[in-house]
Amino acid sequence: MAEELLQGNNEKLTSYIKDFYNETLLESHGLTPDGHLLTVLYSLTVSIFAIGGMTGALLVGRLVTKYGRKGTLVRSTALVFMGGALMGFSRWCRIPEMVIIGRFITGVHSGISLSVVPMYLGEIAPKNLRGFLGLVPSIHICLGVFIAQVLGLSEILGKEEHWPLLLSLVAVPTMVQLILLPWFPESPRYLLIERGDVHATIAALKWFRTKGNIQAEVEEMQEEQRSLSSMQTLSVCSLLMDSSVRWQVLTVAVVNIGMQLSGIDAIWFYTNDIFRNAGIPDPYIQYTTVGTGAIEVISGMLGCFTIERLGRRPLMIGGFLFMGLCCAGITVSVLFQPQLSYMRYISVGCVIGIIAGFCIGPAGVPFLITAELFKQSHRPAAYTVAGCLNWMSNFTIGFVFPFLEIATGPFCYLIFCAVCMGVAVYTFFIIPETKNKTFLEISQMFATKNEICEEELYPNSELKMALMNGYGTLDFHDKK
Helix, strand or coil: CCHHCCCCHHHHHHHHHHHHHHHHCCCHHHHCCCCCHHHHHHHHHHHHHHHHHHHHHHHHHHHHHHHHHHHHHHHHHHHHHHHHHHHHHHHHHCCCCHHHHHHHHHHHHHHHHHHHHHHHHHHHHHCCCCCHHHHHHEEEEHHHHHHHHCCCCCCCCCCCCHHHHHCCCHHHHHHHHHHHHHCCCCHHHHHHHHHHCCHHHHHHHHHHCCCCCCCHHHHHHHHHHHCCCCCCCHHHHHHHHHHHHHHHHHHHHHHHHHCCCHHHHHHHHHHHHHHHHCCHHHHHHHHHHHHHHHHHHHHHHHHHHHHHHHCCHCCCCCCHCCCHHHHHHEEEHHHCCCCCHHHHHHHHHHHHHHHHHHCCCCCCCCHHHHHCCCCCCCCCHHHHHHHHHHHHHHHHHHHHHHHHHHHHHHHHHHHHHHHHHHHHHHHCCCCCCCCCCHHHHHHHHHHCCCCCHHHCCHHHHHHHEEEECCCEEEEECCCC
């Protein structure tokens, strides 16, 4: 939850942590680090989170195959308590390494959760609500950022003595998850397709659906199980070598890399300067930052409540196009600020536009379509690939952007503009609309691109379901 506070938009927190590093290095080693060393240590503190995220993403495939979706999420909560405790007690123990290690551990948890949560929601949701539920995690991320920004205000926890508490608050929502999640069933698709447990599958569906006929859903899952009857869960290497999903893999790579290289993370490095240039006094910049957090939440909710009406493609295309235009707008406005004073306000508007454009679609849809584009046997490996690319791009932009800004100045945002436009064009021409489609129907939509015969997929007509004491046994019958 406090991740955004370390990305550069809370200068007081940055100075507090640097002061802590300075004091403890002097106490323990007799060193007085210069500004460069403190900057390196703080950069490591920020970027180690992404390294942890990439590590967590690499573990996803094995974890969800062995423990299931819900089981993985429940077990991974231990990481947050470990990381939160390390960061929370770091100042009291006078050990700066505890902050860095705690950040790495919470990063591992984030890498696992950002893959497993969309996978779990995508598998339990009915197809007409899969888009809505798929964007719920992105809303909660935006809400977590907003809450962290509010708590980071100088009137609340934004004081020097409170920064360890602020970083350790990640344990609070995790405690709520640990209390509630065990009461939820496991993913029905995992129970049926991977474990072959029909009774547990139907019990889970009845828990999630409460009303309505679940027979069609079970038949669709059994159809997918039939098409995968000779296959186990694929490894990452097998996924990358599988020609039947080459376009799906390429799509996942494009949208996840594009999501991080769109400029959304880089914008936080420049936000405070843009606000200062617009004439906002330094003491009030923190409140302006909270305002941008509120815009994130509102934009995320707008995307969540319109995705089932508009579809995935419009939110992706519109979001990336709008971000691209705003990135170009920042370059133009910064260049012309010396001559045209009103350009400073345009730059503020462009910052808000980038944030809104990102949260309305590109922030959440890539995680959603990773679940939709792959069948059960491919999905864990696909999330591993998507997560690794996402976190690797996040790490790269965090390290490269400060140097890129020094070398190119405001022109660096033209690079982000090109990335956004490129992803929008790719989405327009390559990615089909997956709204209200089953996973097998989506696979059939990619069959032509992948040169796979649709006859390889089993039609629903080959499936029959016999009810038995309220449950069902699924059998395949040859066509007469």
